[in-house]
Amino acid sequence: MRCMTKHGNPVGCGSPHRRSGAPRRTLHRGLILLSLLSVFILWTAPAAGQQKKAAKPQIQQPAPISAVPTPEDPDAAKGGEEAATPDATGRRTSLESRLILKVINPDDARATLEKKAAELGGFPILVEDASLVLKVPPEKLSALIAFIAEQGLVLEKTLERADLTQEIARLEGQLKSKKEMLSRLRGFFDDSNTEATLRIEQTMTTIVAEIEQIKGQLRVAEDRAKWAVVDIAFQFHERDRIVYVSSPFEWLNSVSLDRFLEEF
Amino acid sequence: MARSFPIAVTVLVAAAAALASCGPPPYSMSSPASFKRFEESREFKWITADGVMLKAREVDNYPEAALDFWVDAMSRHMIAQGYVQKGEQRCFDTKRGRKACTAEFMLPHGAEDWVLSETVFVVEDDIVLVEAAGPYERYALVETELQKAVETFEPRD
Numbered sequence: 372m373r374c375m376t377k378h379g380n381p382v383g384c385g386s387p388h389r390r391s392g393a394p395r396r397t398l399h400r401g402l403i404l405l406s407l408l409s410v411f412i413l414w415t416a417p418a419a420g421q422q423k424k425a426a427k428p429q430i431q432q433p434a435p436i437s438a439v440p441t442p443e444d445p446d447a448a449k450g451g452e453e454a455a456t457p458d459a460t461g462r463r464t465s466l467e468s469r470l471i472l473k474v475i476n477p478d479d480a481r482a483t484l485e486k487k488a489a490e491l492g493g494f495p496i497l498v499e500d501a502s503l504v505l506k507v508p509p510e511k512l513s514a515l516i517a518f519i520a521e522q523g524l525v526l527e528k529t530l531e532r533a534d535l536t537q538e539i540a541r542l543e544g545q546l547k548s549k550k551e552m553l554s555r556l557r558g559f560f561d562d563s564n565t566e567a568t569l570r571i572e573q574t575m576t577t578i579v580a581e582i583e584q585i586k587g588q589l590r591v592a593e594d595r596a597k598w599a600v601v602d603i604a605f606q607f608h609e610r611d612r613i614v615y616v617s618s619p620f621e622w623l624n625s626v627s628l629d630r631f632l633e634e635f
Numbered sequence: 636m637a638r639s640f641p642i643a644v645t646v647l648v649a650a651a652a653a654l655a656s657c658g659p660p661p662y663s664m665s666s667p668a669s670f671k672r673f674e675e676s677r678e679f680k681w682i683t684a685d686g687v688m689l690k691a692r693e694v695d696n697y698p699e700a701a702l703d704f705w706v707d708a709m710s711r712h713m714i715a716q717g718y719v720q721k722g723e724q725r726c727f728d729t730k731r732g733r734k735a736c737t738a739e740f741m742l743p744h745g746a747e748d749w750v751l752s753e754t755v756f757v758v759e760d761d762i763v764l765v766e767a768a769g770p771y772e773r774y775a776l777v778e779t780e781l782q783k784a785v786e787t788f789e790p791r792d
Contacts, residue, residue, distance in 0.1 A: 475775050526719045607743040612717040622694035623712045628751045635688050
């Protein structure tokens with residue numbers, strides 16, 4: 372026997388007994404369950420609220436931007452590894468400044484700048500006769516550049532800012548998915564034969580290598596966001612930067628260092 | 636005899652002109668302490684013990700223009716060639732009230748970075764250039780005395 376709706380669609384049919392007495396009984400049971408549930412909710416709600424209140428002071432606030440490590444604040448330095456440096460808008464940016472600084476005595480200037488960088492919580496990453504590369508917390512970059520300008524003559528100055536938010540988010544996403552993939556593969560070991568186990572192991576090795584690579588890229592990106600880089604050259608980078616350009620004013624074509632030295 | 640007279644005059648005038656051109660350059664400047672002048676030279680040249688050089692020369696003021704125009708044109712031309720201007724140009728009046736402007740440029744030369752300083756005087760149909768050059772570290776040591784000396788420079792003796 373098939374039961375049909377008024378539109379002619381087939382529907383499942385119960386026994387005639389269930390059709391008459393069962394709905395009323397089911398309704399009663401439902402009402403009882405609903406009232407029990409309401410009582411339970413009302414009873415537990417204040418307790419949950421109290422728990423929330425009690426737990427509130429334990430919620431850890433995100434580290435403030437000023438928690439970037441400085442020599443005066445060694446505790447901040449410890450936590451600073453994890454604390455990236457999002458700016459006021461929450462974005463992570465890298466800052467890199469390049470300067471050509473002319474000084475009479477590069478050795479003295481180099482020592483002075485290294486000392487100042489240390490005072491600002493930074494450190495040198497490259498020390499050469501003709502150049503010095505320093506890393507400082509991003510918020511100290513302006514102070515360091517101003518100090519550099521006081522040391523001699525700044526011939527060229529560039530500042531590059533790159534937004535790393537997207538790159539870091541992408542790498543974090545990749546890392547998460549690879550880790551999930553790895554844990555899923557681990558679960559397959561139990562029910563697999565030797566050949567399958569070998570294949571799983573091979574895949575896992577590849578994924579582990581990829582995870583390490585992503586971790587490395589992430590570390591680099593986070594480091595770039597955490598430290599501003601100042602590249603100070605005491606000499607021009609390009610040794611042959613002069614190109615002959617003809618001037619419509621004849622005498623100007625005779626003004627050049629080479630001509631001066633030849634004719635002296 | 637009568638024919639040879641104009642020839643003799645011409646020769647004498649030419650000789651006088653040649654002698655005049657062989658004479659000392661028509662410039663004067665108080666001696667900067669670290670510099671020595673090439674006394675015997677027909678050119679106005681000075682040098683320090685460590686090789687910072689100074690020289691004056693003349694070029695035509697053509698098309699005729701004022702000091703500001705030429706200093707601006709020179710700065711633009713030098714920067715277009717790859718020189719880096721060292722600070723702002725410095726315009727001043729000499730001790731005798733003549734107007735001049737100095738612009739300094741830097742460039743790599745060999746293993747060192749050099750300074751080329753150009754001080755421009757506009758004297759009627761001529762532009763007088765006082766040029767100085769030297770490696771930055773050595774130039775910086777004599778820069779002040781050089782500036783003071785150039786302020787006493789006179790294009791016409």
